[in-house]
Amino acid sequence: MSYKSDIEIAREAKKKPIQEIGAKLGIPTDHLLPYGHDKAKVSQDYITSVQGNKNGKLILVTAINPTPAGEGKTTTTVGLGDGLN
Incomplete structure (x- = not known):
């Protein structure tokens, strides 16, 4: 059986808007500092x-x-997020 590599899995992933991910985690939109549509930093205040x-x-x-x-970093972070979800 052949398994897909991490990079193949990452490339096939369907990205969601960062606001949707933040809402799922209970992070209000005003505490997300967006970098594009699919990543953001979380404010220090939050x-x-x-x-x-x-x-x-x-x-x-x-x-x-x-x-x-x-x-x-990105692949590791996505893997951690999937694992903790």
């Missing part, structure tokens, strides 16, 4: 406001060496 919550984790992927196939 991060500060949820620090006291018992449930939840913030995982920052800030530096990683990409593989020869180009799998790096």
